[in-house]
Amino acid sequence: MDKVPRTVWALGLVSLFMDLSSEIIHALLPLFLTTTLGVSVVMVGLIDGIAEATASISKVFSGYISDRMGRRKPLILLGYGLGALSKPLFALAGSAAVVLASRFADRIGKGLRGAPRDALVADVTPEAIHGRAFGLRQSLDTVGAFAGPLLAIGLMAALSDDIRLVFWIAVVPAILAVLLVIFGVEDRCGHEQAMPNRPPITLVDLRLLESPFWRVTALGSVFTLARFSEAFLILKASAEGLPLTFAPAVLVVMNIVYAAGAYPAGIASDRLSARTLLGWGLACLILADLLLALVPGLLGAFIGIALWGLHMALTQGLMAKLVAERAPPELRGSAFGLFNLATGIAMLVASVLAGLLWNQFGMSVTFATGAAFAAAALSMLLLGKRTPKR
Numbered sequence: 001m002d003k004v005p006r007t008v009w010a011l012g013l014v015s016l017f018m019d020l021s022s023e024i025i026h027a028l029l030p031l032f033l034t035t036t037l038g039v040s041v042v043m044v045g046l047i048d049g050i051a052e053a054t055a056s057i058s059k060v061f062s063g064y065i066s067d068r069m070g071r072r073k074p075l076i077l078l079g080y081g082l083g084a085l086s087k088p089l090f091a092l093a094g095s096a097a098v099v100l101a102s103r104f105a106d107r108i109g110k111g112l113r114g115a116p117r118d119a120l121v122a123d124v125t126p127e128a129i130h131g132r133a134f135g136l137r138q139s140l141d142t143v144g145a146f147a148g149p150l151l152a153i154g155l156m157a158a159l160s161d162d163i164r165l166v167f168w169i170a171v172v173p174a175i176l177a178v179l180l181v182i183f184g185v186e187d188r189c190g191h192e193q194a195m196p197n198r199p200p201i202t203l204v205d206l207r208l209l210e211s212p213f214w215r216v217t218a219l220g221s222v223f224t225l226a227r228f229s230e231a232f233l234i235l236k237a238s239a240e241g242l243p244l245t246f247a248p249a250v251l252v253v254m255n256i257v258y259a260a261g262a263y264p265a266g267i268a269s270d271r272l273s274a275r276t277l278l279g280w281g282l283a284c285l286i287l288a289d290l291l292l293a294l295v296p297g298l299l300g301a302f303i304g305i306a307l308w309g310l311h312m313a314l315t316q317g318l319m320a321k322l323v324a325e326r327a328p329p330e331l332r333g334s335a336f337g338l339f340n341l342a343t344g345i346a347m348l349v350a351s352v353l354a355g356l357l358w359n360q361f362g363m364s365v366t367f368a369t370g371a372a373f374a375a376a377a378l379s380m381l382l383l384g385k386r387t388p389k390r
Contacts (some may be wrong), residue, residue: 023148045355058111063337079113135266261313
């Protein structure tokens with residue numbers, strides 16, 4: 001069995017520290033917006049949707065540029081650097097506009113690094129263990145995603161619910177992530193070795209992305225319509241009576257399940273049918289949304305949140321693996337960029353729609369609509385062409 005390369009471990013640890021920083025902030029941001037700044041739930045959905053769409057649009061350009069340059073690390077470093085620089089703005093924010101600007105800068109950074117980082121994972125990893133490598137990176141990323149909210153709970157308790165001071169402390173792990181990129185990530189593109197004399201990538205070359213890639217992109221887009229911003233999970237738990245200090249527990253529970261399941265799911269994706277794993281992931285999301293829509297109280301909410309994390313574990317690394325394997329090596333960055341553009345637009349639509357539904361009809365209708373979109377994605381998966389067993 002091939003070993004996961006050192007660069008994949010380094011990228012996983014970079015993701016861990018940046019997610020630690022980001023999730024300390026994001027776990028508190030919905031309630032910071034609605035209670036401290038007094039904005040509406042629609043605005044929360046709009047800010048999150050615009051932020052994620054911005055990241056996805058940025059990934060198109062960063063993926064294409066990294067293919068054209070034949071190098072991944074410069075854009076990865078730029079992306080993580082911009083993410084670190086945006087963090088102090090959250091602590092300084094006095095209005096929703098400043099929060100939006102902060103999220104905008106942060107998500108541009110995410111967009112710049114996302115496609116080159118995923119392409120680099122595929123570049124340095126033997127194809128036989130692509131699932132394992134993506135699962136490992138996703139798992140380490142998600143350790144930060146649950147450690148961040150857990151740390152936020154401790155800091156809120158220790159600092160008497162001083163959200164702004166907690167936001168300042170979140171700057172530290174972001175700086176560590178940047179240092180890890182500089183000293184721990186080795187840049188190497190697989191297609192440089194295979195085609196050293198190849199001319200720069202052009203937009204015309206994107207025609208080499210064939211129908212299997214576009215089918216994965218279409219499925220991912222419909223899937224994302226069902227997976228609106230996790231801010232709504234926090235608002236759901238708060239509406240069911242969860243105190244402000246413990247609001248980050250929502251992301252702790254979700255991401256513990258996500259982190260625990262991502263690596264085993266990655267290993268399974270190297271051996272089992274992608275259709276099977278995606279089907280189980282969508283079934284978990286449908287059940288999660290139904291619980292969140294129909295079962296009152298914190299117990300029902302947290303069971304739904306845990307199932308939400310399980311569906312992420314089963315599907316997110318797998319989708320990255322499918323994109324990597326359905327694009328030519330020299331176009332991997334561009335392929336990840338286009339995939340993330342499509343799913344980012346879907347996330348914007350989903351988050352804005354979720355906010356509108358919440359305001360007009362309540363949270364039950366919001367989550368029931370998510371279940372309907374997930375059922376549509378499951379039908380699309382079952383009725384579509386079979387994904388080859390890897």
